Amino acid sequence: MSQDLLSHLPDNQPVAVTTRRSVSRDFLRPYIMIAPALIVFLLFFLFPIGYMIYLSFHEWNFISPEKTYVGLKNFKRLVADPLFLEVIRNSLVYTFLSVFLTITISLALSLWLNKKGWIYSFIQGAVFSPHIISLVSVSMLWMWMMDADYGLLNWFVEKLGFEKVPWLTDPKFALISLVIVSVWKSVGYYTLIFIAGLQSIPKNLYEAASLDKTPKWRVLTKITLPMLSPTLFFLTIIGLINSIQVFETINIMTGGGPVNSTKTLVYYIYENGFVFFKLGNASAAGVILLIILTILTLIYFKVLSKKVHYQ
Amino acid sequence: MASITLKGVSKVYDNEKKVVEKMDLHIQDGSFTVLVGPSGCGKSTTLRMIAGFEKPTEGEIWIGNQLVNDLVPGKRDISMVFQNYALYPTMTVRGNIEFSLENIKIPKRKRKEMVEEIVEVVGLTEYLEKRPQHLSGGQRQRVALARAMVKKPEVFILDEPLSNLDAKLRGQMRTELIQLHKRLGTTFIYVTHDQVEAMSMADEIVILNKGKIMQQAAPMVLYNNPKNTFVAEFIGTPAMNVLPFEEIRADLNIENNPEITHFGFRPEHGRLVHSEDPQIFTLRYPSKIITRETLGSETIYLIENKLGRQHIKSTEPPFSEDADLALCIPVEKIYYFDRLGIRVEKENEAFPYTLQNHEKGGVKI
Numbered sequence: 300m301s302q303d304l305l306s307h308l309p310d311n312q313p314v315a316v317t318t319r320r321s322v323s324r325d326f327l328r329p330y331i332m333i334a335p336a337l338i339v340f341l342l343f344f345l346f347p348i349g350y351m352i353y354l355s356f357h358e359w360n361f362i363s364p365e366k367t368y369v370g371l372k373n374f375k376r377l378v379a380d381p382l383f384l385e386v387i388r389n390s391l392v393y394t395f396l397s398v399f400l401t402i403t404i405s406l407a408l409s410l411w412l413n414k415k416g417w418i419y420s421f422i423q424g425a426v427f428s429p430h431i432i433s434l435v436s437v438s439m440l441w442m443w444m445m446d447a448d449y450g451l452l453n454w455f456v457e458k459l460g461f462e463k464v465p466w467l468t469d470p471k472f473a474l475i476s477l478v479i480v481s482v483w484k485s486v487g488y489y490t491l492i493f494i495a496g497l498q499s500i501p502k503n504l505y506e507a508a509s510l511d512k513t514p515k516w517r518v519l520t521k522i523t524l525p526m527l528s529p530t531l532f533f534l535t536i537i538g539l540i541n542s543i544q545v546f547e548t549i550n551i552m553t554g555g556g557p558v559n560s561t562k563t564l565v566y567y568i569y570e571n572g573f574v575f576f577k578l579g580n581a582s583a584a585g586v587i588l589l590i591i592l593t594i595l596t597l598i599y600f601k602v603l604s605k606k607v608h609y610q
Numbered sequence: 611m612a613s614i615t616l617k618g619v620s621k622v623y624d625n626e627k628k629v630v631e632k633m634d635l636h637i638q639d640g641s642f643t644v645l646v647g648p649s650g651c652g653k654s655t656t657l658r659m660i661a662g663f664e665k666p667t668e669g670e671i672w673i674g675n676q677l678v679n680d681l682v683p684g685k686r687d688i689s690m691v692f693q694n695y696a697l698y699p700t701m702t703v704r705g706n707i708e709f710s711l712e713n714i715k716i717p718k719r720k721r722k723e724m725v726e727e728i729v730e731v732v733g734l735t736e737y738l739e740k741r742p743q744h745l746s747g748g749q750r751q752r753v754a755l756a757r758a759m760v761k762k763p764e765v766f767i768l769d770e771p772l773s774n775l776d777a778k779l780r781g782q783m784r785t786e787l788i789q790l791h792k793r794l795g796t797t798f799i800y801v802t803h804d805q806v807e808a809m810s811m812a813d814e815i816v817i818l819n820k821g822k823i824m825q826q827a828a829p830m831v832l833y834n835n836p837k838n839t840f841v842a843e844f845i846g847t848p849a850m851n852v853l854p855f856e857e858i859r860a861d862l863n864i865e866n867n868p869e870i871t872h873f874g875f876r877p878e879h880g881r882l883v884h885s886e887d888p889q890i891f892t893l894r895y896p897s898k899i900i901t902r903e904t905l906g907s908e909t910i911y912l913i914e915n916k917l918g919r920q921h922i923k924s925t926e927p928p929f930s931e932d933a934d935l936a937l938c939i940p941v942e943k944i945y946y947f948d949r950l951g952i953r954v955e956k957e958n959e960a961f962p963y964t965l966q967n968h969e970k971g972g973v974k975i
Contacts, residue, residue, distance in 0.1 A: 503696040506663050511710035511761075512684035521709070525700035 348589065354582035361576045373583035382559060383567065383584070390543055390563040393474055397481040398538040402531070405486045409493030410523070423494070427487035434484070438551035441480045442467070445552075470560035473553050477561055480548050485541075489534055496530030497523070536599040540592060564588050612674035612687070612764040612797060613639040614660060619669030621655050621821075629655045631821040633669070638814070642791045642798040646808040647818035647844075653801045654769060656818070660799065661767055662686050673765060689758035690767040694774060695750045697742040697757070703729070704738045707757045728760045731790075748779045759794070766791075768800045772807065784810055805845050809833070817841050839951035842874050848910060848921035850874045852947065857917045861893055862941065870954050872947040877923040879943040882911065885934045893939040899931050913937060 330337075355373055357366040377383045408426060412419045429437065444451040445466035453463045466476045500523065508518050524531075546565045549555060555562035555570065562570075564584065572581030614637040621630040630652040637643045645653040658664040660671060662683035671678050678686050697706050704725055711721045729735050732752040742750050751771060758766060768787075772780045788811055791798050802808055808815045809829045817824040817832065817840070824844075825837045836842035842850040852874040885896060897915035909928040912921055915937055922937065929935060946954040 501694070501696065503692050503694065504698060506661075506683070507690070507692065507696040507698075507757075508709075509663075509683040510661065510688060510690055512713045513709070514713065517713065521701075522698060528700075 351582045351585045351589075354578050355586045357579050357582075359578040361572075361578055369579065373579045374586075376580065377583050377587070382562075385559055386562050386564055386567045389474060389559075389561065390545075393478060393481075393545060393561075393563055394539055394542040396475075397478045397485075397542045398535060400478065400482045401485050401489055401538060402535060404482065405489035405493055405534075406527075406531070408486065408490045409497055410519075412490065413494050413497045423487075423490065425487075426490055429484045429486075430488040432484075434547040435551060437480065437484055438548045441476075441483075441548075442552050445476055467553055468557055470558050473557060473561045477545070477548055477552065480552070481542065481545065485538070489538075492534055493527070493530060496527050500526045532602060533599075536595060540595050543588070543591060543595075613637060614765065614797065614799070615670075615672040616656070616660075617670040617672070619656075619659065619666045619671060621652070621659060621664060622667045629821050630659070630666075633821070633823060635816065635823060635826070637797060637799060640795050640797055642788070642800065642811060642813045643816060644800045644802060644808040644812035644814070645816045645818060646802055646805055647824075649803055650820075651818040652821040653803075653818050655821075657767055657769055657799065657801050660765075661688055661690055687764040688767055689761050689763035689765070690769065691751075691754045691758050691771045693770040695742070695754040697750060697753055699742055702739050702741055703734060703745070703753050703756075706742065706753055707760050710757070710761050724760055728756045731759070732756045747775050748783065751775065751783060755790070759790075763796065765797045765799065766794070768798065770802050771800075773802070773804070780807075787811060806847065809845065815845075817844055819844075835953075836945065837953050839872065839874065839947050842945060842947075842953075846876060848877045848923065850876050850945070851880070851920040853917050853920070855946070858893060867946075867954070869948045870946045871949045872951070874945045874947065875939050875943050877910070877921040879940060880920065880922045881938045881940075882913070882922055882924060882929060882935050883938055884929075885936045887936070893941060895937045895939075897935050897937045899929065899933065899935065902928060902931055904928050 354366070356368060356370060358369050358373070359366040412423050412426075443449075445453075447453060447463055447465045447468055450466070452466060456462075456464055465472060467473050504522055504526070505518065508522055513521070543563075544565050545563055546569065549561050549563060549566045550569070553561040555566050565588065568581045568584045568588065571577045571584065614635075616633050616635040619630060619633045619635075620628060622628050633652075633656065635656075645656060647653050655664060659666050660673075662678065662681060666679065673686055673688075698709065701709065707725050707728060708721055711724060716724070725738075726735070729738060732755055734749065734752055734756060737745060737749060737753075742753060745753065751774075754771070771787075772783050775783060784807065787798075787800075791811075800807075800811065812829055814826065815829055815832055816826045819840050825832060825841045827835070829845075832841060832845050836845065836850070839850075839852050843852060852872055855870050855873050858873060882897070895915040895917060897913040899911050900914055900919065901912045903910040908923055908925050910921060910923050911929075912919060913935070920937070948954050
């Protein structure tokens with residue numbers, strides 16, 4: 300029966316005859332096409348990571364031809380080092396504080412600015428503008444503003460009748476000051492993404508809610524925030540990944556001080572590697588950073604794949 | 611339950627385009643009223659003004675005996691079913707239906723009772739804990755209906771609720787909506803661009819075009835007594851054939867009425883016969899078939915003759931496409947229109963048009 304149904308098909312399908320040469324050419328072609336990208340990837344991403352992991356098991360001072368294998372000694376030393384523990388603490392405090400503040404402020408701003416009217420567009424643009432300034436300029440600017448004696452901030456503080464705040468020179472304030480700079484720089488960008496998220500929420504959900512006599516705060520907690528949760532999650536993870544890698548502001552504004560109070564993970568790695576030439580130590584810390592970032596990224600992709608696509 | 615009255619309502623957007631123009635509309639308490647018209651006719655805007663999402667530029671909107679112009683949507687005692695359902699995607703079916711009850715702080719036990727009663731009606735009991743995105747289009751539509759019904763509103767507004775469903779489901783939901791209206795007895799306002807939906811469900815149809823009401827009447831009145839060519843051509847599939855009057859003026863035995871510029875007849879009233887068949891109607895024109903759609907129980911022809919092109923619907927066995935045919939038009943079934951497309955009726959006493967004449971057809975004795 301099945302033969303009958305298939306009888307209209309030709310008995311002998313001609314098989315494409317290919318020469319050896321063309322087979323090998325077809326096989327190679329895609330690899331040649333992606334070769335430039337692949338080479339860059341291997342050379343500048345995979346190789347350094349591999350080399351860093353290799354170095355983390357060795358002691359090396361950057362100059363001597365000899366790299367001594369020391370096993371896990373670098374890691375053991377790190378874990379035992381009170382400075383490294385402080386560095387981790389600083390990194391976590393900085394990261395969570397800046398992400399929390401940035402998210403909260405930009406969410407509030409986006410809820411306020413998500414309206415039509417030139418004034419809202421103007422404020423949105425103004426808030427966004429720090430994002431396009433280079434971080435080095437931002438650092439210089441804030442260093443001046445946060446100067447204990449001549450800074451703009453303290454001028455205001457004094458005008459308001461308070462005592463001068465040693466923004467960058469007191470261990471109690473320095474890390475917070477850096478958080479302020481980071482928040483100031485990224486709030487505009489986050490606000491923009493939040494507004495985009497808000498605008499993708501179907502308008503008629505709000506119309507339905509208004510017919511349902513929904514009080515304002517319930518509209519926020521039951522409709523806006525749940526609908527915004529993918530954006531919220533995306534920005535939180537991106538924020539965590541970015542903040543844990545903070546370097547420029549610290550390098551320019553505080554140099555990790557005063558008294559290591561602003562020394563974070565990346566600055567610690569830089570200092571160990573390129574100031575003290577303890578490459579093994581730096582690499583071990585680098586591996587720890589890599590692990591943290593990998594975990595964050597995995598969480599991101601895990602949740603992203605589960606993310607519900609509404610309607 | 612409440613009636614709805616629009617008094618001189620206009621809506622003008624920023625670009626100074628009048629979407630709705632001086633509309634006077636009365637929707638009877640407990641009626642199933644369908645607003646129908648082509649896209650851009652202002653039907654959705656009218657609906658959104660009644661619901662309170664848009665403010666009228668001028669005029670008054672009354673629900674029952676309350677002027678609602680400045681009332682927020684939540685205080686108008688209205689429920690709405692949206693075209694794309696507008697279910698809250700982050701809540702379950704129960705959450706969606708319960709939401710409005712929670713807002714007005716109805717106690718939990720009472721809420722549970724009300725929700726369960728309503729899902730029973732729409733047949734969704736087993737889906738209570740599911741989220742909308744796991745439901746089919748028809749089920750989502752039912753959730754939207756349940757959410758609207760649970761509030762026991764004075765007015766029920768439906769904005770093209772069936773347009774996202776497939777043809778079969780649409781037919782089924784139409785019947786369900788009619789039954790629902792009978793059971794609730796609430797005022798239903800239903801917006802659609804589909805005249806079949808309008809004809810099959812409405813107690814009363816409001817036909818809109820370019821922000822103005824063309825005619826408001828019961829379905830069969832619209833069909834039998836269209837006030838203008840727009841209504842004549844909008845209601846019925848295929849539309850009424852509207853043609854220049856010049857060609858048949860001489861064939862009709864009437865005194866010259868210069869007002870009349872067009873005439874029309876419905877596709878189902880024209881009759882195709884073989885050209886050798888005896889004369890049965892006054893008007894007879896040799897015609898040829900251009901296209902033929904055989905739909906089973908009926909056949910729709912597009913024919914051409916000296917009057918122009920017309921659609922003819924016939925329940926007789928289909929003619930072959932090259933048949934030698936003649937079109938016969940019963941004089942009683944002809945509608946006359948003036949230069950502006952307004953129906954010319956009573957002035958023309960030579961052809962009194964009454965519903966009772968229908969059965970007689972156009973047979974010339």
